[in-house]
Each structure stands twice: as structure tokens, then as C-alpha cells.
Amino acid sequence: MPRVFCxxxxxxxxxxxxxxxxxxxxxxxxxxxxxxxxxxxxLRGLTASDPDSRRRAMEPFVRLTxxxxxxxxxxxxGNEVECEDVLEDVYADIWENPSHLRDVENERHLLRxxxxxxxxxRLREVYRRMNRSLYLSQKDMQNLVAPELxxxxxxxxxxxxxxxxxxxxxxxxxxxxxxxxxxxxMSNRGIANELKTTVGAVKMxxxxxxxxxxxxxxxxxxxx
Amino acid sequence: MPNVNREIQELLADYxxxxxxxxxxxxxKSLTREEARCIHESEEFWEATEVxxxxxxxxxxxxxxxxxxxxxxxxxxxxxxxxxxxxKTSTRSRNRxxxxx
Numbered sequence: 573m574p575r576v577f578c579x580x581x582x583x584x585x586x587x588x589x590x591x592x593x594x595x596x597x598x599x600x601x602x603x604x605x606x607x608x609x610x611x612x613x614x615l616r617g618l619t620a621s622d623p624d625s626r627r628r629a630m631e632p633f634v635r636l637t638x639x640x641x642x643x644x645x646x647x648x649x650g651n652e653v654e655c656e657d658v659l660e661d662v663y664a665d666i667w668e669n670p671s672h673l674r675d676v677e678n679e680r681h682l683l684r685x686x687x688x689x690x691x692x693x694r695l696r697e698v699y700r701r702m703n704r705s706l707y708l709s710q711k712d713m714q715n716l717v718a719p720e721l722x723x724x725x726x727x728x729x730x731x732x733x734x735x736x737x738x739x740x741x742x743x744x745x746x747x748x749x750x751x752x753x754x755x756x757x758m759s760n761r762g763i764a765n766e767l768k769t770t771v772g773a774v775k776m777x778x779x780x781x782x783x784x785x786x787x788x789x790x791x792x793x794x795x796x
Numbered sequence: 797m798p799n800v801n802r803e804i805q806e807l808l809a810d811y812x813x814x815x816x817x818x819x820x821x822x823x824x825k826s827l828t829r830e831e832a833r834c835i836h837e838s839e840e841f842w843e844a845t846e847v848x849x850x851x852x853x854x855x856x857x858x859x860x861x862x863x864x865x866x867x868x869x870x871x872x873x874x875x876x877x878x879x880x881x882x883x884k885t886s887t888r889s890r891n892r893x894x895x896x897x
Contacts, residue, residue, distance in 0.1 A: 634865065634868065642860055643858075646852070646856070646857050646860045647850070649820065650814070650816060650818040650819075650852060650856075651818030651819070652818070654818075655860060656868065660871050661875070664872060664875040699820070699824060702821060702824065706824055706827065706832070707827050707831070707832035708824060708835065708836075709836065713824070719846075723846045725850070727850075729854070729857050729858065732850060732853060732854045733854045756855070759813070760809055760813070772806075775805045776805045778808070778809055778812070779805035782844045782847045783840060783847075786843050786844065789850075
């Protein structure tokens, strides 16, 4: 089962860049705690007791966090339309009950809190109705679509790319090529043709390589 | 996905492709009882899915940003307005039921 490896990094306060608008404004107004000034103000408005003030604060909050949140959701759903639908409910839930966001210290902490308290609940509902006709148990379905925060899941897009690039460099040429081609969007048949092997062999190669990458990522997070 | 009772590496590969292509429901529907059991019992599968999500994010996460955030904000606001309305209606009906008693 997915285990929690990287949670402590959420509190590290490193202020690593997050995607979207927040990325652009990071240099303009970050304090020592690593949070954008405008985001901090929007959060203050969001946690007000008056619902109308919270509604007004929602616009800047959405503008500053949309990119970060939708990219995070994309990890679990892989489908832009579904991501937007889920995120719409997530923001409305935040408006309705923003109490969990009161003590947010930095952007990573924000992402972690929003994922654990708001996104997961909505992600679990995405395929719930479908689950009645599936063989996968409800728990396994939840682990697949709305898992606990696992290995490096709070890393920003840029950091993730950097780390993966470094890890890919440590793989054997054939393993690296299979993963790189997959990440370019190539089908398993296409990769098999490229590597002059069978589709079955490619799937096995990918599986072993992914497990190898996981071990490397685990070591990386433990070292860090 | 015509194969019956795929092995764990095939299931992972199919999950990865489904996630990448945004068609997870197709993968979920394709699972047989035996495959679902195989997934449930395989620790390696669950470990690998973590990395698949990261790879998916690193490789394709940048393509998801909707150009018109303003339109999305109006959707969020409409959702909030509807919840506000619902809240008011439920309070009114509660008050009415109290009054009738």
C-alpha cells in the first residue's frame, strides 16, 4: 500500500515554487515562511466568518492556486475535464468549511491540507457510482484514485522533473529509453518496435524499471 | 484490452496508459474478478502506481492548465451561490416547520 514518505517535507518551509500564477508571483512577495503575500491575504479572507467575505476572497484564491491544484489532481485522474469538475467542488467545499486552512504556513502545507481534507473526499466520489459494477473493492478503488500522500507527491512540477531526470540518468540505457518513450506518450507497441522486442517484454521492463525508480526515489527522500 | 487475467506487470502497464490517456474508467471496467484480486494482493503494484502518478505528472502535468481561469471562477461562484441558496431554503423550511408546530 502507498506509504507516507514525504510528509515532513510539507513542513520544511523551503518555499519551492508551485505551478500556475503563484509561480509568477513568488518572487514578488514571498515572506520568510515561503508564502506569496497575495495568497496569504486571500487565505485570510477565506477563513473569515462572514460567508460573503469568503465568497469575495474566493476569486483571488482560485487565481493563485488553480494551476497548482489542477496539476495535483491530474496525477490521480489524468483527465482535464474530470479534474475541473472535482476542483469546482473542492473550492465550494473550501468556501463552506475553510477551518482546515486557518494555520497554513506555506504553499506545500496548503497543498497537503487541501489534498487531505478536501480533494481526497471528492476524488473518492468520482468513480463511486461506477464501482457498483466493478470487481475492484471500494478500498482498492480509493487507493487507486484517492491514495494517501505517498512518495514525493507534494513536490512541485519543476522539482519532480529535475529529480526524475536525475534518477533516469542512473538507469541502464534500455530501461531509460523505455521510460522516456513512455513519458513522450508512445504506446507500448511503439516502444516494443523501438526496442526491437515484444509488447510483453516491454511491459515487464517498465514494471521492473518503475520499481527500481521507486527505490531510488525512496532513497532520495530519506537522504534529503 | 482483450486479454483475460492479465499478469501484474500488464495490469500496471494498462493502468499507466489509462492514466496517461485520461481514461481510467475504461481500465477499471476492464478488470476481471481474478485481476482485481491480483491487484489487491500485490504490494509491488501499489508501490509502482505511486511512481506512475509521478511520471504522469512530470510528463503531462503541464498540458492541463485551462487557459480561461475567469470562466472557471464563474463556475465556482455559481456553485457557491447555489449552496448559499440551498442553505437559505433549508433554514426557511426549518423555520416554517417550527412555526407550524
